[in-house]
Amino acid sequence: GAGVSQSPSNKVTEKGKDVELRCDPISGHTALYWYRQSLGQGLEFLIYFQGNSAPDKSGLPSDRFSAERTGGSVSTLTIQRTQQEDSAVYLCASRGGTSEKLFFGSGTQLSVL
Amino acid sequence: DAKTTQPNSMESNEEEPVHLPCNHSTISGTDYIHWYRQLPSQGPEYVIHGLTSNVNNRMASLAIAEDRKSSTLILHRATLRDAAVYYCILTDNQGGKLIFGQGTELSVKP
Numbered sequence: 001g002a003g004v005s006q007s008p009s010n011k012v013t014e015k016g017k018d019v020e021l022r023c024d025p026i027s028g029h030t031a032l033y034w035y036r037q038s039l040g041q042g043l044e045f046l047i048y049f050q051g052n053s054a055p056d057k058s059g060l061p062s063d064r065f066s067a068e069r070t071g072g073s074v075s076t077l078t079i080q081r082t083q084q085e086d087s088a089v090y091l092c093a094s095r096g097g098t099s100e101k102l103f104f105g106s107g108t109q110l111s112v113l
Numbered sequence: 114d115a116k117t118t119q120p121n122s123m124e125s126n127e128e129e130p131v132h133l134p135c136n137h138s139t140i141s142g143t144d145y146i147h148w149y150r151q152l153p154s155q156g157p158e159y160v161i162h163g164l165t166s167n168v169n170n171r172m173a174s175l176a177i178a179e180d181r182k183s184s185t186l187i188l189h190r191a192t193l194r195d196a197a198v199y200y201c202i203l204t205d206n207q208g209g210k211l212i213f214g215q216g217t218e219l220s221v222k223p
Contacts, residue, residue, distance in 0.1 A: 043213035056210055091156050100145065102211060104156030
């Protein structure tokens with residue numbers, strides 16, 4: 001596609017349930033990022049994939065959060081046993097080649113009831 | 114990661130220039146200065162970046178201090194559509210891990 005695609009755009013879940021958020025980066029982009037943005041706050045870095053290198057997981061807030069990137073393309077962010085404080089917009093971005101620009105998706109609004 | 118400091122908010126009048134400051138006193142020699150902006154209910158979008166020299170593109174200009182401890186994003190003629198949160202970010206090597214701060218919320222008055 002022309003841009004970074006995220007699905008679903010909205011997700012409502014109950015506390016304690018697991019959720020999976022999907023990111024389709026721009027074709028050919030080797031770097032992929034996940035960020036979280038709580039209401040009225042700035043972007044919080046979660047995880048960064050670069051090619052075949054080990055991902056930088058330094059921003060994941062707890063072991064309930066994990067992410068994988070299959071085949072160097074699509075990425076899935078998984079949150080296990082969701083808590084109300086996990087409610088936020090989850091943003092994915094990708095970057096390609098030698099370009100310094102990050103291209104962001106529109107995000108997934110996660111609401112944990 | 115080197116930190117940046119920006120004012121929480123700024124106001125501008127439509128069609129006037131806007132200068133958005135950013136302090137980064139702990140910047141290292143290999144850090145690039147990036148600016149992104151986030152319009153309401155959207156993901157951030159790239160604005161401009163630079164290393165040492167001033168940079169211009171169709172969206173904005175980036176003025177970098179000679180000691181690189183500060184920079185200024187310049188919008189030459191603000192429009193209502195420029196109302197957004199502007200983030201100044203440092204990153205080592207090209208791209209890498211971008212850590213966003215709180216940014217500056219720019220309001221543009223008609």
